[in-house]
Amino acid sequence: MTNSPYLPVIVLLLAAVAFAVGPLALAWVWAWKFSPRKPGPSKNAIYECGLESKGDAWVQFHPGYYLYAIIFLVFDVEAVFLLPFAVAFTGLTLGAGIAMLVFLLLLVEGLVWAWQKNVLIWS
């Protein structure tokens, strides 16, 4: 056991943990022994910008926001696919070009659908 090659690692690990936990424990013991706790309504408040918070944090967002976000995400992903396509454009076959066009058309179809559903008009 004394010749275990992992013994120094364990000793160093313990020293590292003690180095981190020791001062924290010391500070905690000091605070518990000498510093009286002084909580208060301002100190326990959630918001910390000097203003009092009003109302509930659990508010509802307009569903229009989610539709907007989803449409944005779709075209964001489209850009990710379009960029390598554009870079490798000259070396691609006709089949690859048609496949990309179908992909684009599908997305455009989605946009037309959203447009017809008046999702793009913020209300």
Added chain:
Amino acid sequence: MDENLKSELRKQGIVATTLQELYNWGRKNSLWPLNFGLACCAIEMIAASMARYDMARFGAEVFRPSPRQADLMIVAGTVTKKMAPQVVRLYNQMAEPKYVISMGACAISGGPFKQGYNVLKGIDRYIPVDVYIPGCPPRPEALIDALMTLQKMIDRQPLTGPDRPRHLQADAPSEFIVPEFGAHDLDPSQNPEVWQAPLVNISLAGTDDAGND
């Protein structure tokens, strides 16, 4: 322990200290100011924390944007009556031990805007101030001087007895009255536990209301 004996021991390479000295040494060299500026003095405060003046030399470079992590409030600039409640609330939200430097003429007394209807005539009407720096605005050297003054003050504080710092006294308040922005003035217009109006004319003592505005 005798000071002469201590310096004699230090010459021999032995450092003798007390728990109080160690505690105060740690406390005075880790003043974290609240990252919070109100007016033009804040520009000088920023300059003091940057490379040319370098407040980091005194352990005060870690400007915290949250009052929960800060323990030094530098009231840098004109405190308007609209802003005063927020300043006091931020002070209340700071963890103990906490200190206040009142920076510049405005934070001390209202400064050039003292006659203004909307200016608080000194932040010491609501929160206890440890160090005042005069000037309009004070130069960064003045702020560094205030920091050093505060460090000396912390260094002198005994940890026991009636003169011990506020955060070690169980009955000393940690939160102060947050004034409300009323129709005509802040309500209350001052915290009598922290600040009493100075008597301007002693013959009017008792009936005088000077300084109450």
